[in-house]
Amino acid sequence: MKLIRKMVSLGVLICGLCSVSWTLAADLPDLGEPTQSQAKASASISAAESLKKDAVCTKCHDSSEMKPVLSIYQTKHGVKGDPRTPSCQSCHGASENHVKNADGKATRNKPDVVFGTKRGSSGAYPPSEAKVQSTACLSCHGKDVNRTHWEGGAHQTNDMTCASCHEVHTAHDKVRDKQTQPEVCFVCHKEQRAQSKKISHHAIGEGKVVCSDCHNPHGSAGPKMLKKNTVTETCYTCHAEKRGPFLWEHQPVTEDCTNCHTPHGSNITPLLKSRAPFLCDDCHDGPHNSQAPVAGNAGGIQGGLTNATTSKLANPSTSYAGRACLNCHVMVHGSNSPSGAFLHR
Ligand code: HEC
Ligand code: HEC
Ligand code: HEC
Ligand code: HEC
Ligand code: HEC
Ligand code: HEC
Ligand code: HEC
Ligand code: HEC
Ligand code: HEC
Numbered sequence: 001m002k003l004i005r006k007m008v009s010l011g012v013l014i015c016g017l018c019s020v021s022w023t024l025a026a027d028l029p030d031l032g033e034p035t036q037s038q039a040k041a042s043a044s045i046s047a048a049e050s051l052k053k054d055a056v057c058t059k060c061h062d063s064s065e066m067k068p069v070l071s072i073y074q075t076k077h078g079v080k081g082d083p084r085t086p087s088c089q090s091c092h093g094a095s096e097n098h099v100k101n102a103d104g105k106a107t108r109n110k111p112d113v114v115f116g117t118k119r120g121s122s123g124a125y126p127p128s129e130a131k132v133q134s135t136a137c138l139s140c141h142g143k144d145v146n147r148t149h150w151e152g153g154a155h156q157t158n159d160m161t162c163a164s165c166h167e168v169h170t171a172h173d174k175v176r177d178k179q180t181q182p183e184v185c186f187v188c189h190k191e192q193r194a195q196s197k198k199i200s201h202h203a204i205g206e207g208k209v210v211c212s213d214c215h216n217p218h219g220s221a222g223p224k225m226l227k228k229n230t231v232t233e234t235c236y237t238c239h240a241e242k243r244g245p246f247l248w249e250h251q252p253v254t255e256d257c258t259n260c261h262t263p264h265g266s267n268i269t270p271l272l273k274s275r276a277p278f279l280c281d282d283c284h285d286g287p288h289n290s291q292a293p294v295a296g297n298a299g300g301i302q303g304g305l306t307n308a309t310t311s312k313l314a315n316p317s318t319s320y321a322g323r324a325c326l327n328c329h330v331m332v333h334g335s336n337s338p339s340g341a342f343l344h345r
C-alpha cells in the first residue's frame, strides 16, 4: 500500500516536474529569494505535488513564498483523493482580478478573501472583513454541530475570525494541539493565564486539561461558551462522582460548582474561592451562631474552652481550626449515608 502510494507520487512528481515547474521558472514573479532555511523547510513539498486546480495560484505562490503556503498539502485541506478537499479558490475566492491583474497595477488587485486579523496581518493587503473571512470557512464548516452557535458567540460578536485562532497553511495548527492551545488563547486572555499559574489549577499548562475541554471557542448554547448547557454539566464530564445522586444533597453543589470553586486557578487548594469557614459563611449564618456561638463559656462541640483568668478562648473553635467547618461537615458535595443529613458522613 505504502509502496504503491510512493510510486504514484513519484510519477506525479516527475510529470509535474516537466509541466508545472517549467512554466513556473518562466513566469515566476519576483517574490524575493527564499532564504536557505525557508527553502529547506518547504523542500519536502513542491508546487508539482499540488492539486491541479490550484495551478492557477501555485504558478506564482510556490515554495519560494516567505510563509510556507504549500504546507497546506500536509493537512486535511490538502488530501488529493478526497473530493471534499478545498482548492485555493474555495477559501480565497476566485480572485480573478488578482490572478490576471488586467489593469497592470504595480501592486496587483487583492485576492477576494485575505485572511488575518486587523492587528496581526503583516501581509501585502489589509485583511477582508471578519464576516467575509468566516463565511469562506463556514461554507463548508457551517453545518458541523460544533459551530452551530458561532453566530452570536462572544468571539464572533467581537469580530474575530477563524484565522484569529487557526493556521491552515501549516501541518501544526497550534490551537488544536493540547500542548500549544493555551498559548493561542492566552494572547488575548491574560487573566486566565495568570490564574492558571496559581498554586491550585487544572493542569492547563501541563497540557492535560485544555480550555476546549470546558469551552467551545466556536460558541455554545451554555453560559460563557461552555461546552455543556450548565457549569455543573460541564464539570460532570470529568468529575462524574460529584453528580450523585445523593441521598442528602448540598444545594449550592447541584446549582453551580463555581459557588465555591474557580475553574481556572486559585491560591487556595483545591481551586477554592475562599477558605472555610469564610467560604461557608458566605451563605451560612456563621459557626452555628444561633445555637452555639463561639464566645466565652460557649460549650458544646463548636465552642472552645475558655481560659478562666483571661476569659479569652484558650483553644480556637473547631469551626476555625484545622479544616474549620470541614472538620465535621466532610461530605460537602453531598452524602449517601442515611445519617448524613448534615453532611457529616
Ligand atoms: C501572476 C502571479 C500571481 C497569481 C497567479 C496569484 N497571485 Fe497571489 N499574489 C501575487 C503577488 C505578487 C502577491 C503579493 C502582492 C504584492 O506585493 O503586490 C500576492 C499576494 C497574495 C495574497 C496575500 C498575501 C499577503 O501577504 O497578504 C494572497 C492571499 C494571494 N496572493 C492568494 C492568491 C490566490 C488564492 C491565487 C489564485 C486564485 C493567487 N494569489 C494567484 C501574485 C500572484
Ligand atoms: C471546500 C470546503 C472547505 C473549506 C472552504 C474549508 N474547509 Fe476546513 N476542512 C474541509 C475538509 C473536507 C476537512 C477534513 C474533514 C475531515 O477529514 O473530517 C476540513 C478540516 C478542517 C479542520 C480540521 C483539520 C484536522 O486536521 O482535523 C479545521 C481546523 C478546518 N478545516 C478549518 C478551516 C478553516 C479555518 C477554514 C477557512 C479558512 C476552512 N476550514 C475552510 C473542508 C473545507
Ligand atoms: C477562539 C479560537 C477559535 C476560533 C475563533 C475558531 N476556532 Fe476552530 N477550533 C478551535 C479549537 C481550540 C479547536 C479544537 C477543539 C477540540 O479539539 O475540541 C478547534 C477545532 C476546529 C475544527 C476541527 C474540530 C471540530 O470542531 O470539528 C474545525 C473544523 C474548526 N475548528 C473550524 C473553525 C471555523 C470554521 C472557525 C470560524 C468560523 C473557527 N474554527 C474558529 C479554536 C477556534
Ligand atoms: C482552507 C482554506 C484555505 C485554503 C484551501 C488555502 N488558503 Fe491560503 N490562507 C488561508 C488562511 C486562513 C490564511 C491566513 C494565514 C494562515 O492561516 O496560515 C491564508 C494565507 C495565505 C497567504 C498569505 C500568507 C501570509 O503571508 O500570511 C497566501 C499567499 C495564500 N494563503 C495562498 C494560498 C494558495 C496559493 C492556496 C492554494 C494552494 C491557498 N492559499 C489555499 C486559507 C486557505
Ligand atoms: C475546568 C473547566 C474550564 C477550563 C479548563 C477552562 N475554563 Fe474558562 N471558564 C470555565 C467556567 C466554569 C467559566 C464560568 C465561570 C467563571 O466565570 O468563573 C469560565 C469562564 C471563562 C471566561 C469568561 C470569564 C468572565 O469573567 O466572563 C473566559 C474568558 C475563559 N473562561 C477563558 C478560558 C481559557 C482561555 C481557558 C484555557 C486557558 C479556560 N477558560 C479553561 C471553565 C473552564
Ligand atoms: C484574538 C483574541 C482572542 C483569542 C485568541 C481568544 N479569545 Fe476568547 N475572547 C476574546 C474576546 C474579545 C472575548 C469577548 C470579551 C471578553 O469576554 O473578554 C472573548 C471571550 C471569551 C470567553 C467568554 C465567553 C462569554 O460568553 O463571555 C471565553 C470562554 C473564551 N473567550 C475562550 C477562549 C478560548 C478557549 C480561546 C482559545 C481556544 C480563546 N478564547 C481565544 C478574544 C480572544
Ligand atoms: C477535562 C476534564 C475535566 C473537567 C471538564 C473538569 N475537571 Fe476538574 N480536574 C480534572 C483533572 C484531571 C484534575 C486533577 C485530578 C487529580 O489530580 O486527581 C481536576 C481537579 C479538580 C479539582 C481539584 C484541584 C486540586 O487542586 O486538587 C477541583 C476542585 C476541580 N477539578 C473542579 C472542577 C470544576 C469546578 C469543574 C467544572 C467547572 C471541573 N473541575 C471540570 C479534570 C477536569
Ligand atoms: C459548597 C461549596 C462547594 C461547592 C458548591 C462545590 N465544591 Fe468541590 N469542594 C469544596 C471543598 C470545601 C472542597 C475541599 C474538600 C476537602 O478538603 O475535603 C472541594 C473539593 C473538590 C474536589 C477535590 C477533592 C475531591 O473531592 O475530589 C473536586 C474535584 C471538586 N470539589 C469538584 C466539585 C464539582 C465538580 C462541583 C460542582 C458539581 C463542586 N466541587 C462544588 C466545596 C465545594
Ligand atoms: C452558595 C451558598 C452556600 C455555600 C457557599 C455553602 N452552603 Fe451549605 N447550604 C446552602 C444551602 C442553600 C443549603 C440548604 C439549606 C436548606 O435546605 O435549608 C445548605 C445546606 C447545608 C448543610 C445541611 C443543613 C441542612 O439543614 O440541611 C450543611 C451542613 C452545610 N450546608 C454546610 C456547609 C459548609 C460546611 C459549607 C462550606 C464548605 C457550605 N455549607 C457552603 C448554601 C451554601
Ligand code: HEC
Pocket (backbone or CB within 6 Å): 277, 280, 281, 284, 286, 287, 288, 291, 301, 302, 318, 319, 320, 324, 325, 326, 327, 328, 329, 342
Ligand atoms: C465540631 C463539629 C462541627 C463544626 C466544626 C461545624 N459544625 Fe455545623 N453542625 C455540626 C452538627 C453536629 C450539626 C447538626 C445539628 C446540630 O447539632 O446543631 C451541624 C449543623 C449545621 C448546619 C445545619 C443546622 C443549622 O445550624 O442551620 C449548618 C448549616 C452547619 N452546621 C454549618 C456549619 C458551618 C458553616 C460551619 C463552619 C463555620 C460548621 N457548621 C462547623 C457540627 C459541626
